Amino acid sequence: MKNVKTYCILVAVMIVWGINVPATKVLVTNFAPVTMTALRVFTAGLAVFLFMAAAKKLRLPTAREAKYVFIASIFNVLAHHYFLSIGLKGTSGTNGGLILGTGPLWTTVLAVMFLGTKFTVLRGLGLLLGFTGVSFIVLQGSSVSGIAPGDLLVFLSVLVQAVSFIMVKRLTATMDARLITSYMMLMGSSMLFVIGLIQEPAGLESMTHGTPQLWAVFFASAIVATAMGHMLYNQAMGVIGAAEASIFINLNPCFALLSSVVLLDEVISAVQVLGFLLILAGVIFGSGAAEDLIARQHKRRHKGKRELPVE
Incomplete structure (x- = not known):
């Protein structure tokens, strides 16, 4: 029970991240999307940067770290x-929230390919279930050609972010994850802003019409979802571990689904519910969470047998 506070913080972060999906949908609908996103992420990066400076944990990255941070910022911020x-x-x-919920699945695939993570039958089952769930959701709202362009782009955003997580994993051995996040946000959003100036000439003007x-x-x-959310998640991950913290990400699609219904008046279909359940099961099996729980239960039972008194 000693980690109850940490668990509550993680649930709160997942609620905020879930609500942030329809919130972002509102923002990209009313502002030039690329320009707005660049300014939003830069604001978040600046907030984290100032926090790290106040905590006296700010430092310049080494040449090796700077290289990886720059490459990761291209995938994690610019492309994502x-x-x-x-x-x-x-x-x-x-749909956006549910597709984003498959992130841990693709991170697992890349971890198996590049980090030597063990591939098991349960992980394979999880990938199959997750892919099936995404297929149900995407094809339900598809166009005549088979896949809605918006769904495909959100799916690509998940894939490029998964690539960045592999790079960030290598960096956390020598650099604070919050500091990595700050530098990535500042670098990536600056590049994204340049693209916004080219692609959306009236992008900055659109920002002047906001209510x-x-x-x-x-x-x-x-500030709340992107900056504080990532800092609190990283802090919680340091308390209970990465594997345990990642399990809570499974709640993200659920809260995104519910908040889209409440805030955007969207209707949940039976296919979306089925897709969500398949994705949830896929993430639990594919991310290794199910294996961790099984191993922990086995360890507890084995320990309990050893501690039985001998008559």
């Missing part, structure tokens, strides 16, 4: 948020 901002404009908040309510959503998304 570019595809996500454009994709959410062409799909529903529910107070829209700006409240903007800053809440940037």
Whole structure:
């Protein structure tokens, strides 16, 4: 029970991240998506940077670290948020949230390929279930050609982010994860802003037409969801471990689904519910969470047998 506070923090973060999906959908609908996303992520990166400076944990990366941070920022911020901002404009908040929920599956695939993570039958089953769930969701809202462009772009945003997680994994051995996040956000958002200037000549002008309510959503998304959310998640991960913390990410699609219904008046279909259940099962098996729980239960039973008194 000593980690109850940490568990509550993780649930709160998942709620905020779930709500952030329809919130981002609102922002990209009312502002130029690429320009708005660049400014939102830069605001989040600046908030984390200032926090690390206040905590006296700010330092410059080494040449090796800077190289990996730069490459990771291209995948984690530039490509991920570019595809996500454009994709959410062409799909529903529910579909977007559910597809984003498959992130741990693709991270597992890349970890098996590049980090030597063991591939097991349960992980394979998880990947199959997750892929099936995504297929149900994507094909339900598909166009005549088979796949809605918005769904495909959100899916690509998940894949490029999974690639960045492999790079970040290598960096955390020598660098604070929060500091990595700050540098990635600042670098990536700057590159994204340049693309926004080219692709959206009237992008900055669109930002001048925001209402107070829209700006409240903007800053809440940037500071509460992106900046504080990532810092709290990283802190919780340091307390209970990466494997245990990742299990809570399974709640993210659920809260994204519910908040899209409440905030965007979207309707949940039976196919989306089935897709969510398949994705949830896929992430639990594919991420290794099920294996961890089975191993832990086996260890407890084995320990209990050894501690039985001998008559």
